[in-house]
Amino acid sequence: MSTISVTVNGRTYQSDVEPRTLLVHYLREQLNLTGTHIGCDTSQCGACVVHINGQSVKSCTVLAVQADGAEITTIEGLAQNGQLHPLQEGFWEKHGLQCGYCTPGMIMSAYDLLQQNPNPTEDEIRHGLEGNLCRCTGYQNIVKAVQYAADKMNGSGNSPGE
Amino acid sequence: MTTVTKMVGQSLKRREDPKLITGKGNFLDDIKLQGMSHAAILRSPYAHAKINSIDTSKAKALPGVIAIFTGDDMMDINPLPCAWQAGRVQNNANTPRALSAGKALYAGDGIAMVVAENRYIARDALDLIEVDYEPLPVVVDAKKATEAGAPQLHENAPNNICMTWDCGHKDATDAAFSSAEVTVKEQIINQRLIPTPMETRGALARYDEATGEFTVWMTSQAPHVMRLLLTAFVFGIPETKLRCISPNVGGGFGQKIFCYADMAFTMWAARKLGRPVKFVEDRSENYRSSTHGRDHITDVEIAGTKDGTITGLRIETWANLGAYLSTIAPGIPTTLYGRIATGVYKIPAAYCKVHGVYTNTAMVDAYRGAGRPEASYLIERMVDRFAAEIGMDPAEVRRKNFIQPSDFPYDNGMGLLPYDSGNYEPALDRALAMVGYADFRNEQAEARKQGKYLGLGISSYVEICGVAPSAWIGLPGEGWGAGLWESANIRVHLTGQVVVTTGSLPHGQGVETTFAQIVADELGVPYESVLIEHSDTAGTPFGYGTYGSRSLAVGGTALYKSVAKVKEKAKKIAAHMLEANPADIEYADGKAYVKGSPDQAKTLGEIALQASVAYSLPEGVEPFLDETTYYDPPNCTFPFGTHIAIVEVDGATGMVAIKRYVGVDDVGNPINPLIIDGQLHGGIAQGIAQALYEHGVYDENGQLVSGTLMDYAVPNAAMLPNYELDRTVTPSPVNPMGVKGAGEAGTIGSAQAIMNAVIDALAPFGVKHLQMPATAERVWRAMQSH
Known part of the structure; x- marks a missing residue:
């Protein structure tokens, strides 16, 4: 067992983990943060995307011990004070989800995309989300959801959520 | 009460979403129980092998391993049932057991189960199990499996043939062909697809020794049916001893309809060990x-005249069923395929013969459209082939042969119930107008001169939705041997809040939102005051579940009828309250009143309170507003439409780029257009994916080459276009809301639009047909070979 210290959604945890524990299993099973999902075993689907120190990462491809000392944000940490993040709003408004299984990872990836490119074109959104798979929506409304969030975040002049 | 705004027809955002966008969903693997253990399954690496021995001693000694079981341990439960033995299956329905014993019939067949304290230990233990396999010859191709000398999977199925089935009129069809001016023949392959719901499947079983009751949380589209099959068929216990719960389900697409081994082995082990047992597939296991x-x-x-009239259609299909029969597998390539093979056309003579074949591959069953995409692909490709053969515009061939509005209800002669309603030409015309068909051919000719290969593909489709009528689908020999109705209960509580329970259940379809819209309008109550409960066999009436685009047309109609019953009872109670004759009472906007005196109305809330406290009710009227309907429709519904794709093929690489995708669909009266369009988008994405990307490939040894998401090309956002949608509205006469269903239409209408476009683009190379998926390599090779 190794002891790690991580700050997840603003709260610091000291945990004993097996060195081989994947970050996604640590989040889901030790911290009970089950909003981060697992959809594959080859790092293709992106259902497990979280932010480590502000960057989007597939948490199925990171060991929990590698996150020692890191600040992590999961889907549960995106809404602030009961206020949905514009991306969450966008997915709801634009019907950007159906079964909702890919949605947390999709939103977390889109967040990183908008951090890097606050005014993405449709093409840039599609390419920016290449690491996330959705089987329900055919992506068109996901693109609209991200556009909605970009507009809202630009209109308000700040980036709510963090 | 204020006047209620009409909800039906509005693009309401979904009430399902808040928990899903905040990470608060409750999917199977999110559930933890006290004392829960974790299962992992050892799967045969061979596609066909005799199992001489299994040594579990080393694995059992691993700390944290609770128990290891093999197929021999579970012989006290029955194999999984095949519930829909359509297609004239006779005495050779071979179904899987919880674990296979003695033999493995496909690579992935489960042969041993580890139960451990956590999933990591369970997986470690799998590596310590030693199995002595004796590999046997393998066959993966359905046609080859029927040939002499092919490896045999089951003693009771000579030549691996599970069933041979036909429909239509053989003699008339043969006659039509022998006298035809033009005939065109093709071998068309509809490749294997892997459904890939983003959440894999699994089960979590708990057994209560004191009561003998099981609870199973499962990734299921049909928990009531699973309860029936697992108790009555697999375990031989009373149905009441099992409660099935589908929590949030991360996509179904058919794959989650069926009764699976994991449901049975988690139950069996939970009872044996006295601890809850959870099993969740990895993606590669799911594959x-x-x-x-x-x-x-x-x-x-296809047979026809030189001036474009189709006179005959003759089909012979080898349908791969996999190593065993899955729950409803025989019905898919028969009832849901051959019977709709003539599509939107009046074809005077048609015949379809289907061989259902066992092979050393994973089971094949209903997937996203289930039989109907295979049928629509076939006829729409052949109509294009016929049009090319006679040199006629493919749009005009379609128009010339369409079933006309005056022909409905239309009997296609294939043993299906009559098509309910349709008007195919406006959808075609609208789609042609949207893509600018008149100008396209000039543009295409110009582009060809510059070495650019544009192609346009048309697909006019019809499909079978609202899969139900028990009198049809339940026919002995052809059908379930069971009904296929749907249920809905509605209760108006004394606070005026409305609680609906339904046998339908959503896993992305927005059933909670759509159903609440219907109740709000019909009952005249605020949308927010309507709660839709589902997915738990405790507390909901028996229902057949959500698949076959049936939730709205069947489940929704059950709900509609229950609302009508509540209104009738409310009127009686209101009449009593108003001291009026019940015949004089009207109900509108959530209020009951004497005709002409809406000022003296009683609100539904007041009536519900009166019905609930029940100190004064009319004679013979029971307390409480509580009504249930078990609705068995008189017919299926038949949505239709035309999809058109424009593609450009790169002459150097064979890459296909989609330039436009237009869909004009008719799903009957729309309830929530936002949700309908979303359903269509996703369906179209799957059709495009089949046409261009996806292929479940086995090698000759029966190894699944496309066994992970690295190898199986589920498209991402950059691989799909925008969909330009419009609709026509032809209400269904089958149900009072005039709805048809939208869950599968997109998939059923789309693959052939893309393929027809690709093949049109390749016309200068003399290409007449190309098998799916039209990968760059395949397209490039087609260009080189001409």
């Missing part, structure tokens, strides 16, 4: 061991 879709090899011929 190897859960059901696949399609996999047809078809010889097809």
Whole structure:
């Protein structure tokens, strides 16, 4: 067992983990943060995307011990004070989800995309989300959801959520 | 009460979403129980092998391992049932057991189960199990499996043939062909697809020794049916001893309809060990061991006149069923395929013969459209082939042969119930107008001069939705041997809040939102005051579940009828309260009043309170507003439409780029257009994916080459276009809301639009047909070979 210290959604945890524990299993099973999902075993689907120190990462491809000392944000940490993040709003408004299984990872990836490119074109959104798979929506409304969030975040002049 | 705004027809955002966008969903693997253990399954690496021995001693000694079981341990439960033995299956329905014993019939067949304290230990233990396999010859191709000398999977199925089925009129069809001016023949392959719901499948079983009751949380589209099959068929226990719960389900697409081994082995082990047992598939396990879709090899011929009238259609299909029969597998390539093979056309003579074949591959069952995409692909490709053969515009061939509005209800002669309603030409015309068809051919000719290969593909489709009528689908020999109705209960509580329970259940379809819209309008209560409960066999009436685009047309109509019953009872009670004759009472906007005196109305809330406290009710009227309907419709519904794709093929690489995708669909009266369009988008994405990307491939040894998401090309956002949608509205006469269903239409209408476009683009190379998926390599090779 190794002891790690991580700050997840603003709260610091000291945990004993097996060195081989994947970050996604640590989040889901030790911290009970089950909003981060697992959809594959080859790092293709992106259902497990979280932010480590502000960057989007597939948490199925990171060991929990590698996150020692890191600040992590999961889907549960995106809404602030009961206020949905514009991306969450966008997915709801634009019907950007159906079964909702890919949605947390999709939103977390889109967040990183908008951090890097606050005014993405449709093409840039599609390419920016290449690491996330959705089987329900055919992506068109996901693109609209991200556009909605970009507009809202630009209109308000700040980036709510963090 | 204020006047209620009409909800039906509005694009309401979904009430399902808040928990899903905040990470608060409750999917199977999110559930933890006290004392829960974790299962992992050892799966045969061989596609066909005798199992001489299994040594579990080393694995059992691993700390944290609770128990290890093999197929021999579970012989006290029965194999999983095949519930829909359509297609004239006779005495050779071979179904899987919880674990296979003695033999493995496909790579991925489960042969041993580890139960451990956590999933890591369970997986470690798998590596310590030693199995002595004796590999046997393998066959993966459905047509080859029927040939002399092919490896045999089951003693009771000579030549691996599970069933041979036909529909239509053989003699008339043969006659039509022998006298035809033009005939065109093709072998068309509808490749194997892997459904890939983003959440894999699994089960979590708990057994209560004191009561003898099981509770199973499962990734299921049909928990009531699973309860029936697992108790009455697999375990031989009373139905009441099992409660099935579908929590949030991360996509179904058919793969989650069926009764699976994991439901049985988690139950069996939970009872044996006295601890809850959870099993959740890895993605690669889901790929190897859960059901696949399609996999047809078809010889097809179309006959017609030189001026474009189709006179005959003759089909022979080898449908790969996999190593065993899955729950409803025989019905998919028969009832849901051959019977709709003539599509939107009046074809005077048609015949379809289907061989259902066992092979050393994962089971094949219903997947996203289930039979109907295979049928629509076939006829729409052949109509294009016919048009090319006679040199006629493919749009005009379609128009010339369409079933006309005056022909409905239309009997297609294939043993289906009559098509309910349709008006195919406006959808075609609208789609042609949207793509600018008149100008396209000039543009295409110009582009060809510059070495650019544009192609346009048309697909006019019809499909079978609202899959139900028990009198049809339940026919002995052809059908379930069971009904296929749907249920809905509605209760108005004394606070005026409305609680609906339904046998339908959503896993992305927005059933909670759509159903609440219907109740709000019909009952005249605020949308927010309507709660839709589902997915738990405790507390909901028996229902057949959500698949076959049936939730709205069947489940929704059950709800509609229950609301009508509540209104009738409310009127009686209101009449009593108003001291009026019940015949004089009207109900509108949530209020009951004497005709002409809406000022003296009683609100539904007041009536519900009166019905609930019940100190004064009319004679013979029971307390409480509580009504249930078990609705068995008189017919299916038949949505239709035209999809058109424009593609450009790169002459140097064979890459296909989609320039436009237009869909004009008719799903009957729309309830929530936002949700309908979303359903269509996703369906179209799957059709495009089949046409261009996806292929479940087995090698000759029966190894699934496309066994992970690294190898199986589920498209991402950059691989799909925008969909330009419009609709026509032809209400269904089958149900009072005039709805048809939208869950599968997109998939059923789309693959052939893309393929027809690709093949049109390749016309300068003399290409007449190309098998799916039209990968760059395949397209490039087609260009080189001419």
